[in-house]
Amino acid sequence: MIIRGTHRVIVQGITGKQGTFWSERMMAYGTKIVGGVNPKKAGTEHIGVPVFASAVDAMKGLPEGFDVSILFIPPMGAKAAALDAIEAGAKAVVILTEHIPVQDVMYVMAAANERGVRIIGPNTAGGVTPGECFTGFMPAFNDKIFRPGNVGVISRSGSLGTLMCLNVVQAGFGISAFIGIGGDPIIGTTTRDALEALDAFDKTDAVVMVGEIGGAMEEHAAEYAATMNKPMAAFIAGGAAPAGKKMGHAGAIVMGNKGTYQSKADALAAAGVAILDTPMDVGPVLKERMG
């Protein structure tokens, strides 16, 4: 799902240093943050919003509840916090945390799936809907990067996604939504899920996907891309990476022939997606494809 300026958002871990810093920025940009969670500071107010003991309490205590929770929670506490948000009835939970044990993530996914809750992340820098709101730690204010427009961008990596948006904007376009899906091997919103969301988003006329070596998400996304009418371009990072080495993101590892650059590029090209040799090539390709 694409998080909009109309969504009511809470921040779990709002009173921490990063939680405070980024919540203030999100609010200033337009994200409708209506509350926060910290069990030790329940009943107080922090940066102008009420703090609750749990997401469940926040859902009950806030006059109109909330739609989305963003987690600024350390790895070993993330499972409990996410389960709390799911239990509360959140529509979506954005998990920014890196290094959550994978079995904890799978536990959260199973619970979310049962309740129909959308998980975004873990290990994502968040997302930006330019001109409306952002979630996580994104440089949304920088209008050289997140100028509003009609190109949707998907990326596992926050820094690389930011770079792609910069290149799109430098080419004279703007961004309708940036969805950071996260770098972990198991994530709630896959490349394909994000692609479907942008395909359904009326502000988006074209999609740029930033993939990475490892896993099979780009191949799955290609199946959906083949059915899309909106033009699409893709850059896949890691073509120069040696096999078998983890390149920072736990998800970015090539085992044998699986998850290789070539397998992804071939699948996407066969689906009619323009493959970019470098992120800088996005401008000319968009100009050509969007007429």
Place this chain on the structure above:
Amino acid sequence: MNFEEHAGKPLLKAAGIPVPDGGTAITAETAADIAGKLIGASGGKVVVKAQVPTGKRGKAGGIKLAGSADEAREVAAAILGMTIAEHVVGKVLVERATPFTREFYAAVINDPETKGPKILFSTLGGMDVEEAAEQDAGAMRTLSVDIRKGPEKGAVRAMLDGAGLDGLEDQVVEVLMKLYEAYRANDAELMEINPLAVLEAGGLMALDCKFTMDDSALPRHEDLAMTGTPDRLTGLEAKGKELDLKYIELDGDVGVLANGAGLTMTTMDVVRHHGGTPANFLEIGGEAYTKGTDALRLVLENPKVKSLVINFCGAFARTDVMTQGILNAWDELKPTLPTFWSVHGTGDVEAVAMLKERLGVEPLPDMSAACKAAVDAAKGGAK
């Protein structure tokens, strides 16, 4: 983190899966002692197995039978010190050899497709199970598990229907349930038994174990982690690890310093796109973004590096903080190699001002230009 057979088997045993009696040795003499005790107790033979974190040990000659303590000493002496897939054997496992009639394959893995655990079973166990599975996809039985509830016995039993187990179904179900327990208790990414042997004397026994722990779970398994096999690192990679920086040494001559895994990989790709070869992977994103000083030191310590591209695109990581870190190291190290910057995103205005003031340098307009300049410089061309 990978665990060798001798470190994985005790976890199976703890879950109630039978494994052979035995012990580990780092000298041929100790191997002979263990073999003597095992053979003295009940006759038969022992098997001496190289302990290295790789498959195909048998084919490489790293697994040998011995009928006496003297013979065990001989084969252990031959195996210790041999190289298998770039790993030098420093340890052997000496176990009672157990006659068997069939070999199965059993494993539990984290499955990104279903976002949950998956149990795998095949009657085609033994050395080439991966190849066997590729040839006959139907040979591998699978079962997805709801991690909140664990596997149901009935479902595990149903997964084995028609597998040709000849009355061994209940025993196999028992082992798979226990294997799942071991997987769950130890935060495994992979908990594998290959082969799971059907013994001549009856019953099933795990004759090998492959266990990979999820690195993110290491903090809650500190004691167990001590028995794992650390990644083999070069000197600089080890130093990077100490500094809590992800550094991977590569073969090229263009040093790469960027923030975020995706951006760092892309910087390497673009270096290659312009005909150069990256000398390293090094990212200082996430919480490591304050470590610019350490990072620059690390890149410069690689003697192969002829030029450097520094590529920052700030989201969470502030480019001004990262640039400040690099500049602090710059004052101290006074590097002379040609360096090319590309700086965008959070904090870029401050970062660019700092670069002008302290180094008299302007970043290039984009990362492609910076990578190209670094490639040209490494080749000895014009800056």
